Amino acid sequence: MATIKEIADRLGVSVSTVSKGLNGASDISESLRQAVLDTAVEMGYSTKRSRKEEHRKLCLLIENMDYDAPDKFGYDIVLGFRQNAYKNKWDVDIVDATPALQAADKYDTYLLKNGYCGAFMVGFALEDEWMNQLPTTTMPTVLLDNFVERNPNICYVGTDSHEGIELAVLHLLQLGHKKIAFLNGSEGSLVSDQRQEAFESAMKKAGLPLNKNLMAHGYYVADSAKYHVPGFLDEGATAIVCGNDLLAQGAMEVCSEKGLRCPQDISIVGFDDIEIAQTLNPPLTTIRQERNELGRCAYVMLNSLIHHIPISKTLMRPQLIERSSTAKVALK
């Protein structure tokens, strides 16, 4: 890890200039300050400075996730993280990590210059600029639903998708369903891949054939259902497992338009248990993610990384919430 002296030597400036640059003093130019920060990051200085106990500031970076109201997926995650961080005397800034922000500064530079000891990143996709910088970051970083290999500064936090989908399939099997369709979310995301694998493995375990016409990837929005659910119904599906509650809501609408009653004619299972799950007609059977706990857990993991405990992955248990959108398969 580089010292202030080494950064000064590299730049050919004095130690006090580097110190001013790192501490945001006003009496050096912005361009020199930027050079100090960039060099400090390049030389791995960030870790040393930002892990000092006097800088008690964390950052919650949000890219593509709704969190501004209690009925939104991200609300409880953000809340849980802040609750646990505040309890442990950390300040938390919530930052919308727009593409423009990600383009303006490198990830490490952004955290360093704002005095953050670490970050919790939610809603990021693989194509995000800052995601590409994570394999080499020196900043303690917890990622929701994404994994980065071999960097001890990064921890992946999420719900055990495998167990979640397995719970959904087992529930439907117990109700006598065999023609079970799977409407997954966006292709290419880590959790979609895990859920796909889990669905196929649960069907195989039950001795049921995998039918390509009963599996599809949509996006994690209700509207996606209309492109795939009619095909499932044509194929004789009696139950549909959905990648999230919004997809399940969409699936319900499509089935209703086709004159099918849920759950008498078709059983539907969601994933997440966001607020709308309870208010749908019928109320949705779903796989619950404990989102407040997920946020609280993310804080615990970030604090561990800051204290050099190299946790790589933490998964939470999902839970089957039985409501009224699933029932015994109808005899034909």
Place this chain on the structure above:
Amino acid sequence: MATIKEIADRLGVSVSTVSKGLNGASDISESLRQAVLDTAVEMGYSTKRSRKEEHRKLCLLIENMDYDAPDKFGYDIVLGFRQNAYKNKWDVDIVDATPALQAADKYDTYLLKNGYCGAFMVGFALEDEWMNQLPTTTMPTVLLDNFVERNPNICYVGTDSHEGIELAVLHLLQLGHKKIAFLNGSEGSLVSDQRQEAFESAMKKAGLPLNKNLMAHGYYVADSAKYHVPGFLDEGATAIVCGNDLLAQGAMEVCSEKGLRCPQDISIVGFDDIEIAQTLNPPLTTIRQERNELGRCAYVMLNSLIHHIPISKTLMRPQLIERSSTAKVALK
């Protein structure tokens, strides 16, 4: 969750008798106390009582693992767990969970009658009596290197075996090795299975063929090496990845007896980084498990379970420690 009243009704005794039984009062008979405890456990009472904050006592159950000296695998794990628990004002009892102890009481009964709020279990094997009771336990339990499906009271803590074996194989590939053998530990354990899968996947990723004569399961002791290493050498292995440091020590001895020099003629990689790794001749390149941090992390997870945060799995990052038992492949 059952109340004291419900337990009393079930047994046909008074509430105060149940209360005495649960609290270890001396003025009821041992057989009645046992009946109260068994009924309480059966009715799911344990959770309610033992999670109260006034009972600040945890249990570290050790089955088959050496931990009594700093050079033993379990020493730092036990130390880390105790350090973190004490810091947070918990008492910890270390208990040798002999088969006799496991036969004498059910797992939940044992914890309940000794006033433990939860347990950290290390060294247990799938055939252990208490392991079989875990799918339905109501006691917060953290398991080292073992996973139990769908019980929110259980959390699996371990090192990411996949990444560990991948680090070992990548290191050897960079040194030009292609004929890489894998001497795995005991067949049928969760970590052995994970490491086997990781080895095969890393070889495939590198475009190298999987050769059955270059893969074997031994046990996690040095002596195992002599049954498998000669076969690897006959097959032309230039490097051996071992399931732990003891196997690597054994492999070194076998190679030396065959007149091969390590690392000039054969590269050897261990797993764990226990104390002997540094003192072997040559000092062993190995995949380090952060055992103190593993123990500390187990405490954090147990505390989370006690507070109803249903963490299912936590993995730590392994680290490649390069010493002198690996070198560039010899040109033939």
